[in-house]
Amino acid sequence: xxxPFRFARLGFAGRxxxxxxxxxxxxxxxxxxxxxxxxxxxxxxxxxxxxxxxxVFVPNPPLRLNDGFPRAVxxxxxxxxxxxxxxxxxVQKLILxxxxxxxxxGAGALARDVLPGGGIVPRLAAAAFYAWNxxxxxxxxxxxxxxxxxxxxxxxxxRAAARGGTVRLAAALLPAAAGGFQAMLVSALTxxxxxxxxxxxxxxxxxARAVLSSVAPSLGVVxxxxxxxxxxxxxxxxRADAAADPxxxxxxxxxxxxxxxxxxxxxTLGGIWNSHAVVPGQDMPALAxxxxxxxxxxxxxxxxxxFVRRPAWWPGLAAAACAGVLIACAGAFAPGxxxxxxxxxxxxxxxxxxxxxxxxxxxxxxVGVAVAVTALRAAMPAPVAAAAVAVPxxxxxxxxxxxxxxxxxxxxxxxxxxxxxxxxxxxxxGALLSLPWSAYRAFSWNGGRVVLDPATKxxxxxxVWNDALVVGTGGGGQIRVAxxxxxxRRIGALLAGPAASPLTGPLTREGVRYVLAGGVDENTFxxxxxxxxxxxxxxxxxxxxx
Amino acid sequence: xxxxxxxxxxxxxxxxVASVAVVNVAAPTAEPPNKPLYNYGDR
Numbered sequence: 308x309x310x311p312f313r314f315a316r317l318g319f320a321g322r323x324x325x326x327x328x329x330x331x332x333x334x335x336x337x338x339x340x341x342x343x344x345x346x347x348x349x350x351x352x353x354x355x356x357x358x359x360x361x362x363v364f365v366p367n368p369p370l371r372l373n374d375g376f377p378r379a380v381x382x383x384x385x386x387x388x389x390x391x392x393x394x395x396x397x398v399q400k401l402i403l404x405x406x407x408x409x410x411x412x413g414a415g416a417l418a419r420d421v422l423p424g425g426g427i428v429p430r431l432a433a434a435a436f437y438a439w440n441x442x443x444x445x446x447x448x449x450x451x452x453x454x455x456x457x458x459x460x461x462x463x464x465x466r467a468a469a470r471g472g473t474v475r476l477a478a479a480l481l482p483a484a485a486g487g488f489q490a491m492l493v494s495a496l497t498x499x500x501x502x503x504x505x506x507x508x509x510x511x512x513x514x515a516r517a518v519l520s521s522v523a524p525s526l527g528v529v530x531x532x533x534x535x536x537x538x539x540x541x542x543x544x545x546r547a548d549a550a551a552d553p554x555x556x557x558x559x560x561x562x563x564x565x566x567x568x569x570x571x572x573x574x575t576l577g578g579i580w581n582s583h584a585v586v587p588g589q590d591m592p593a594l595a596x597x598x599x600x601x602x603x604x605x606x607x608x609x610x611x612x613x614f615v616r617r618p619a620w621w622p623g624l625a626a627a628a629c630a631g632v633l634i635a636c637a638g639a640f641a642p643g644x645x646x647x648x649x650x651x652x653x654x655x656x657x658x659x660x661x662x663x664x665x666x667x668x669x670x671x672x673x674v675g676v677a678v679a680v681t682a683l684r685a686a687m688p689a690p691v692a693a694a695a696v697a698v699p700x701x702x703x704x705x706x707x708x709x710x711x712x713x714x715x716x717x718x719x720x721x722x723x724x725x726x727x728x729x730x731x732x733x734x735x736x737g738a739l740l741s742l743p744w745s746a747y748r749a750f751s752w753n754g755g756r757v758v759l760d761p762a763t764k765x766x767x768x769x770x771v772w773n774d775a776l777v778v779g780t781g782g783g784g785q786i787r788v789a790x791x792x793x794x795x796r797r798i799g800a801l802l803a804g805p806a807a808s809p810l811t812g813p814l815t816r817e818g819v820r821y822v823l824a825g826g827v828d829e830n831t832f833x834x835x836x837x838x839x840x841x842x843x844x845x846x847x848x849x850x851x852x853x
Numbered sequence: 854x855x856x857x858x859x860x861x862x863x864x865x866x867x868x869x870v871a872s873v874a875v876v877n878v879a880a881p882t883a884e885p886p887n888k889p890l891y892n893y894g895d896r
Contacts, residue, residue, distance in 0.1 A: 360894070449894070562896055581894030588878040593870045683860075691860050704871040705878045749891045757891045779895035786896075 336434035340411025349708035355716035362450030369767035413462030418677035433677035441577035457483035457490025469620035501623030551656030560638035565595035609675030631664035722845030737820025
């Protein structure tokens, strides 16, 4: 009898013999994830596109690369390819639901590995926690579905890294690879320590060699799967014309979204920089208190697991969770460190939004919840313990129904599709300049939800847009994070020039063929583009060919 | 029995807090702003 872990043998199956069928045991977490996805997305599953902040899906998306840092590589290309098979709005819904299914099934599988006799309830609890928490909710509300592909695949990647085998790891990292740079960075932060620390025994040089031989194949897989965004990201860095504004640290540092300060928010998996991405009601003291209590229980469960069983992935996941929280804390409590790093080398730019790296801590907590529920199961009648599966939802209930309407759908007005057809039907080369000169819009037809300019995704030619970011601070202040695209910086300077100065020549020299303007005074606007030809006029959009 | 009662009490508290949160959030709120341009977000 393995006494220290005896409670694991007293779970759903072992105690009353009511073992779930093998199909239910395997598919239960995935089905729970699907149900949670339907509950969380709610109105976002209706007809049309769910458009919010960085989540921009467009009809008939083309295959193309944009200027600037390749944040949407290869996620945009994957969506474009899938949209050749299915309507883009269906692709979006499948991806969003898939996030929940993948996350829940992965957390359930990890719990099953470590609690083989624990029954299905702990697996479902882990699945529910990992698919329904502040991290996933906030990143969904800011529209970072591509990052969440990495988050959702993280449990599978951890299992694969612990077991070894490059093919297995590559398969597990495919969702993150499709997601792009943030998804892969979060995955690398987790997978590499797991691979490095999975081996046991040995010492001195033997130990170092074992770590190296464990980590090298994983590093190779991570590097190869990162190539689609790594190459276009590193070329400007190596050319020294990449820009990563250190002001981004102040703009995107974690913030307190509840009564327990920034650290309390991070520990409860919240703390995103944007106050509009917080789940409504999340800051209620009573709700925040029960979430914090759940966090303490989950951490205790995870630590206990390390003492009594210590699965191969435990040391690496523990290290990744600590490292992730430290990176997040650096932005809030020691901002000079990431500022200095980013100022020294633009390649450190991804450190500015440190809360992203809390993902492995979320996974550690999910496993900890499973351990705690297993112990609960040993002391309680089955129905009482089974009710623990609902706890993650109860401590964040307002994530339901698209966070009570924060997520919803909208149909693009017909004029967007017409403009897209005109531009994409023109074989002549040249970029499209999107105006007004601001990255984010709040269209009335999208319910006033803020969204990245859809023009950035719609056209089969380079789109020049203002990738400088403006973040509001308390008291009406603003933090401006400088543009990253060199061409956007140059064109921004042109547009900021004297109001009467003509733009046609300078824009043509910058390789611009079309200007798409929304909500402008046509007469004033066209007076700056002498010789240009308006090719489409609608209520909202004006398309001009230079 | 005591443990079960404690668990039920915790469950009741959770359900109560969740209900209050839902009721608060579901209450009518002002229409979202309809600005043509917007910050990336506000801290």
